[in-house]
Amino acid sequence: MHGRRVGIIGASSTRFGERYDASLIELAWEAFREAVREANVEPRDIGFTVVSNFGSWSSELLPAVSVSEALGLSAGSLRVEAACSSGSAAVKIAHDVISSGQAEVVLALGVEKMKESPNPSVMELIGRAGNYFWEFENFGLTFPGYYALYATAYMNRYGAREEDLCEVAVKNHHYGSMNERAQFRNRITVEKCMSSQYVAWPLKLYDCSPITDGAAAVILASEDFIRAHGGEATWIRGIGAATGTSNLSRRADFLGLEASRRAASEAYARAGMDPGRAVHSLDVAEVHDCFTIAEVMAYEDLGFAERGRGVELAREHQTYKGGLIPVNLDGGLKAKGHPIAATGESMIAELHHQLLGRVGGERQADIRNGAALAHNVGGTGHYAYVTILSLGREGE
Amino acid sequence: MHGRRVGIIGASSTRFGERYDASLIELAWEAFREAVREANVEPRDIGFTVVSNFGSWSSELLPAVSVSEALGLSAGSLRVEAACSSGSAAVKIAHDVISSGQAEVVLALGVEKMKESPNPSVMELIGRAGNYFWEFENFGLTFPGYYALYATAYMNRYGAREEDLCEVAVKNHHYGSMNERAQFRNRITVEKCMSSQYVAWPLKLYDCSPITDGAAAVILASEDFIRAHGGEATWIRGIGAATGTSNLSRRADFLGLEASRRAASEAYARAGMDPGRAVHSLDVAEVHDCFTIAEVMAYEDLGFAERGRGVELAREHQTYKGGLIPVNLDGGLKAKGHPIAATGESMIAELHHQLLGRVGGERQADIRNGAALAHNVGGTGHYAYVTILSLGREGE
Numbered sequence: 001m002h003g004r005r006v007g008i009i010g011a012s013s014t015r016f017g018e019r020y021d022a023s024l025i026e027l028a029w030e031a032f033r034e035a036v037r038e039a040n041v042e043p044r045d046i047g048f049t050v051v052s053n054f055g056s057w058s059s060e061l062l063p064a065v066s067v068s069e070a071l072g073l074s075a076g077s078l079r080v081e082a083a084c085s086s087g088s089a090a091v092k093i094a095h096d097v098i099s100s101g102q103a104e105v106v107l108a109l110g111v112e113k114m115k116e117s118p119n120p121s122v123m124e125l126i127g128r129a130g131n132y133f134w135e136f137e138n139f140g141l142t143f144p145g146y147y148a149l150y151a152t153a154y155m156n157r158y159g160a161r162e163e164d165l166c167e168v169a170v171k172n173h174h175y176g177s178m179n180e181r182a183q184f185r186n187r188i189t190v191e192k193c194m195s196s197q198y199v200a201w202p203l204k205l206y207d208c209s210p211i212t213d214g215a216a217a218v219i220l221a222s223e224d225f226i227r228a229h230g231g232e233a234t235w236i237r238g239i240g241a242a243t244g245t246s247n248l249s250r251r252a253d254f255l256g257l258e259a260s261r262r263a264a265s266e267a268y269a270r271a272g273m274d275p276g277r278a279v280h281s282l283d284v285a286e287v288h289d290c291f292t293i294a295e296v297m298a299y300e301d302l303g304f305a306e307r308g309r310g311v312e313l314a315r316e317h318q319t320y321k322g323g324l325i326p327v328n329l330d331g332g333l334k335a336k337g338h339p340i341a342a343t344g345e346s347m348i349a350e351l352h353h354q355l356l357g358r359v360g361g362e363r364q365a366d367i368r369n370g371a372a373l374a375h376n377v378g379g380t381g382h383y384a385y386v387t388i389l390s391l392g393r394e395g396e
Numbered sequence: 397m398h399g400r401r402v403g404i405i406g407a408s409s410t411r412f413g414e415r416y417d418a419s420l421i422e423l424a425w426e427a428f429r430e431a432v433r434e435a436n437v438e439p440r441d442i443g444f445t446v447v448s449n450f451g452s453w454s455s456e457l458l459p460a461v462s463v464s465e466a467l468g469l470s471a472g473s474l475r476v477e478a479a480c481s482s483g484s485a486a487v488k489i490a491h492d493v494i495s496s497g498q499a500e501v502v503l504a505l506g507v508e509k510m511k512e513s514p515n516p517s518v519m520e521l522i523g524r525a526g527n528y529f530w531e532f533e534n535f536g537l538t539f540p541g542y543y544a545l546y547a548t549a550y551m552n553r554y555g556a557r558e559e560d561l562c563e564v565a566v567k568n569h570h571y572g573s574m575n576e577r578a579q580f581r582n583r584i585t586v587e588k589c590m591s592s593q594y595v596a597w598p599l600k601l602y603d604c605s606p607i608t609d610g611a612a613a614v615i616l617a618s619e620d621f622i623r624a625h626g627g628e629a630t631w632i633r634g635i636g637a638a639t640g641t642s643n644l645s646r647r648a649d650f651l652g653l654e655a656s657r658r659a660a661s662e663a664y665a666r667a668g669m670d671p672g673r674a675v676h677s678l679d680v681a682e683v684h685d686c687f688t689i690a691e692v693m694a695y696e697d698l699g700f701a702e703r704g705r706g707v708e709l710a711r712e713h714q715t716y717k718g719g720l721i722p723v724n725l726d727g728g729l730k731a732k733g734h735p736i737a738a739t740g741e742s743m744i745a746e747l748h749h750q751l752l753g754r755v756g757g758e759r760q761a762d763i764r765n766g767a768a769l770a771h772n773v774g775g776t777g778h779y780a781y782v783t784i785l786s787l788g789r790e791g792e
Contacts, residue, residue, distance in 0.1 A: 002497025004398055049639070056457060061521065062479055065642045065778040076637020076659070077779070078485040082474040083458055089474040093489055099496035101398025102635070125457065239498070241472025243445070246461045263472070382461040383473070 003099030007226050007233035008389070010039025010219040011349035016337035017183035018115055019213035024053075024060055025070040027215035028111045031342075032071050035107075035217035035349075040231055046219070047103030049077035050093050052086035052110040052341040056125045067109060075103070083378030084290065086110060087216065087344020088385035092239045094220045104225040110342030111215035122211055126340075144208055144291070146248065146380045148200035151293040153254035155202060160296070160311040162202050166193035167314040168292035169206045172328050174320075176335025178363050183212055183337030207292040212337030216345035218352070234352045237371065237388040238273075240266030244381040255308075257381030260301035264375070267386035268303075271371075278373075279304045279325050284354050284365035286347035288377040289332040298375050299327075302386070321365060329354065329363045344385065347374040351389050367391070399495030403622050403629035404785070406435025406615040407745035412733035413579035414511055415609035420449075420456055421466040423611035424507045427738075428467050431503075431613035431745075436627055442615070443499030445473035446489050448482035448506040448737040452521045463505060471499070479774030480686065482506060483612065483740020484781035488635045490616045500621040506738030507611035518607055522736075540604055540687070542644065542776045544596035547689040549650035551598065554704040556692070558598050562589035563710040564688035565602045568724050570716075572731025574759050579608055579733030603688040608733030612741035614748070630748045633767065633784040634669075636662030640777040651704075653777030656697035660771070663782035664699075667767075674769075675700045675721050678784075680750050680761035682743035684773040685728040694771050695723075698782070717761060725750065725759045743770040744783055751787050763787070 012034035014027055022030065028051075036043070049071075051064035060066050064079040082089035087110040094106040114122050126143050154160055170190055176182035193206035226233050244259035245251060252258065268275045279302075287302065289295035299310035304325055313319050319327035330336045330350045333343060351372040353359045370391030377384050408430035410423055418426065424447075432439070445467075447460035456462050460475040478485035486504040493499050510518050522539050550556055566586055572578035589602035622629050640655035641647060648654065664671045675698075683698065685691035695706035700721055709715050715723035726732045726746045729739060747768040749755045766787030773780050 002400055003495070048637070056452075061452060062642065062775060062778055064478065065639055065775065068639045069642045074639055074655075074658070076488075076662075076781070077639040078476050078478040078482075078489070078637075080474050080476050082460065086474075092472075093474070093492070096489070096492045096496040096498055099399070099498070100492040101495070102492055241444070241474075243461055243464045243470055243473040246458065246465045259470075262470070266472075379458060379461065382458055385472070 004101060005223040005235060006095045006098045006220050007223065007235045008218055008352045009221050009226060009231060009233050010035040011217060011352045012038065013181060013216040013346040013349050014214050015181040016212050016214035016339060020115065024058060024063065024111055024113045025066055027113065027213065028067045028109055029070055031215040031217040032109060035219050039219040041105060041219065043072035045105045046073055046107050047075050048097050048106045049073050049075060050090040050106065050108045051077065051079045052090035052344065053079055054081055054083065054086060054112060054340040057114055057122055063111065067111065081341065082383045084340050085344055085376040085378035085383045085385045086341035087346065088374065088376035088387055089344065091218055091344060091348055091387060092241060092385060095236050095239060098220055098222050105219065105221045107217060107219055108345055109215065109217045110345040112339035112342050113213050114211045114339060115213050144200040144203055147291040147293055148203050150254045150297065151202050154293060154296065157255055158308040158311060163190055163194060164311045164315050165207055165292040165296065166190045168289060168295045169193050169334055171320055172289060172332040172334040175329050175363055176331025178361065179331050179336060182331040182335050183210055184335045203291055209290045209333040209338040212339040214337060214339035214342050216342045216349050218345045218348050232356055234355045234389045234391060237390045238267045238270030240264060240270065240386045242384050246382055248380065256297045256301045257377060257384060259381045259384035260298060260375065260377060263384035263386040264302050267388050271388040275303045281369050282325055282371050282373050283367050283369050284329060284351065285325055285327050285373045285375065286350055287327055287375040289328060289334050290338060294377065302373065302375055326365050329365055344376040347376060348387060355389060355391050400497060401619040401631060402491045402494045402616050403619065403631045404614055404748045405617050405622060405627060405629050406431040407613060407748045408434065409577060409612040409742040409745050410610050411577040412608050412610035412735060416511065420454060420459065420507055420509045421462055423509065423609065424463045424505055425466055427611040427613040428505060431615050435615040437501060437615065439468035441501045442469055442503050443471050444493050444502045445469050445471060446486040446502065446504045447473065447475045448486035448740065449475055450477055450479065450482060450508060450736040453510055453518055459507065463507065477737065478779045480736050481740055481772040481774035481779040481781045482737035483742065484770060484772035484783055485740065487614055487740060487744055487783060488637060488781060491632050491635060494616055494618050501615065501617045503613060503615055504741055505611065505613045506741040508735035508738050509609050510607045510735060511609050540596040540599055543687040543689055544599050546650045546693065547598050550689060550693065553651055554707060556707040559586055559590060560707045560711050561603055561688040561692065562586045564685060564691045565589050565730055567716060568685060568728040568730040571725050571759055572727025574757065575727045575732060578727040578731050579606055580731045599687055605686045605729035605734040608735040610733060610735035610738050612738045612745050614741045614744050628752055630751045630785045630787060633786045634663045634666030636660060636666065636782045638780050642778055644776065652693045652697045653773060653780060655777045655780035656694060656771065656773060659780035659782040660698050663784050667784040671699045677765050678721055678767050678769050679763050679765050680725060680747065681721055681723050681769045681771065682746055683723055683771040685724060685730050686734060690773065698769065698771055722761050725761055740772045740781065743772060747785050751785060
């Protein structure tokens with residue numbers, strides 16, 4: 001690595017869910033207010049702003065400008081979009097702007113108002129976020145359908161059962177029930193999940209993440225700034241990104257996401273971690289569980305389990321606290337909610353607080369190695385971003 | 397500056413205009429094909445891809461994925477949006493990704509298909525790209541209306557006449573007529589401009605840039621890569637960016653764009669140029685002439701003329717070749733066309749070729765100082781990006 005080291009000095013997520021009480025700008029402000037307070041900086045300290053927003057359902061076409069103004073920011077800004085991984089893409093860009101020396105402090109802020117979508121519907125708009133030309137008009141597939149293809153392939157090849165997928169939902173609702181900002185705070189059982197209605201076989205209602213309003217903010221700074229400024233920080237150890245084919249028909253298989261594997265490989269290399277041993281170096285992970293099958297595939301794509309054995313982690317409760325590696329202690333996309341372009345910042349905010357021991361209570365992971373990983377997918381592996389954080393500054 | 401130096405090794409714009417002959421992806425391919433040929437690299441050399449696309453009029457919701465696949469790129473990617481300055485924002489991000497050491501070669505590609513917009517119309521969608529909440533629903537303003545406010549204020553304060561604004565259009569059509577890829581290749585006269593119909597008084601048809609399809613690509617690389625790879629390059633000397641208020645009612649005046657002034661100041665400082673003398677250090681400039689009044693204000697905001705005297709540059713033909721500084725030798729947004737998020741890359745591609753003497757013919761500027769500037773505005777000063785290129789690697 002040639003650039004400067006970059007740390008996170010403040011982060012926050014709003015309450016996720018139905019947020020008819022707040023406009024897009026007000027949601028942004030909610031997340032920002034807490035993040036600047038934790039960072040102990042002023043809006044004038046922020047030298048660049050990256051806003052992630054998918055926003056096809058929004059009438060506010062220049063969210064980065066409207067958000068900047070509401071937050072009192074006048075430095076350069078832009079919006080980034082990488083589908084459901086937009087938030088991690090924003091953090092990567094914020095990192096690179098600082099690492100290159102172009103700014104000392106950068107805000108990455110994701111915000112999404114999905115509940116007030118005009119026509120076409122959110123479901124149609126998300127469906128278009130595959131390859132519109134090849135897949136939307138012709139197949140009529142929307143996202144539950146895409147992930148159902150993965151679930152059936154995985155079940156067929158590896159003998160996973162619907163009950164195993166439900167275990168992921170049960171875990172994520174378990175942790176969501178303890179997260180006061182989660183969209184769903186009800187605990188569920190495998191039986192309840194199994195008896196929920198089918199959305200796209202074999203995926204049922206409880207296998208699917210919801211439509212969500214919310215915002216999340218991450219404030220990053222250069223090592224120089226952090227040293228001069230004082231206060232605690234977590235550090236960006238490595239980021240990996242990859243782009244997959246937009247045509248599902250060209251995927252080699254439906255058993256995992258190739259883009260996730262490539263992004264993870266790059267992130268581990270940059271962080272100086274052995275991919276085969278990484279799971280033992282991480283204290284906690286956030287993975288992209290837009291559907292329960294996605295979390296199982298992520299276990300394998302990230303090297304937490306061998307191919308075909310991710311389902312065992314779910315079955316054996318190895319991704320609860322006390323298991324091999326705790327995953328989605330905030331409830332994940334499934335229970336915390338999934339405001340498309342704010343999800344990445346929300347994952348990274350959670351890990352920042354986990355590493356610093358600021359989550360507290362039953363959701364707090366044991367921090368031994370001082371390292372954590374966020375895995376954020378756009379589309380069905382159209383994009384993948386993997387971000388590794390650590391308490392120490394070591395690394396490449 | 398802490399990061400690595402970054403150069404441009406290849407760039408291209410497609411033919412701009414009505415491009416019903418090509419899809420969004422085919423336009424992207426046209427621009428990319430020429431840029432990789434000039435850069436003499438392979439798709440596999442590209443370590444990150446930044447796609448700029450406004451795209452509210454597009455059914456392809458993940459343009460960065462679809463474009464990456466069509467171009468044979470599988471590295472990380474994302475889309476950036478900064479309204480009409482999206483293209484310059486993409487080049488800034490590409491620069492920072494390389495400068496930080498995260499990649500050696502990065503593609504910034506802008507593409508826009510505006511002619512096939514569904515409802516709502518392109519004009520309405522562009523109109524929303526102010527502050528939707530405060531200005532679109534309430535005022536019903538679209539962009540010619542916004543810039544007419546600037547034109548009337550400027551005319552009133554500084555005694556500019558409609559004929560003076562028309563001089564900008566005459567110049568840009570003059571150079572557009574020599575650019576085989578320009579949307580408009582007809583030369584016009586002040587009389588013809590003056591007799592064209594009013595769009596929003598005092599702006600007439602010939603004061604306005606058109607609705608355009610097109611794409612442009614810029615391939616950037618690290619100094620290490622360029623030295624090892626060989627071939628000619630131009631260098632990023634400095635980039636400035638600023639965000640202005642999204643509420644026109646909060647602008648201090650309507651005589652210039654504060655964001656442009658701040659972005660220019662930052663770019664000059666990074667390039668080590670004295671703002672008051674910069675016009676004498678630059679061989680050629682591209683400025684954001686979405687309307688003729690915008691080019692006049694840009695002369696002042698960039699320090700080419702004092703406040704209130706930009707109109708004299710137009711009146712005295714000082715921005716033709718042989719004058720104080722040649723501006724928009726490719727025809728500008730006015731005549732070359734303005735495919736929103738591709739305009740920035742197109743400006744920077746033009747300057748890259750100007751500095752290397754590859755434009756040739758009557759449009760080729762005299763290159764003496766080896767420096768050039770691109771000024772790209774989003775909205776009505778909601779965003780501003782200023783990019784300074786040079787033939788040498790000197791700078792900060």
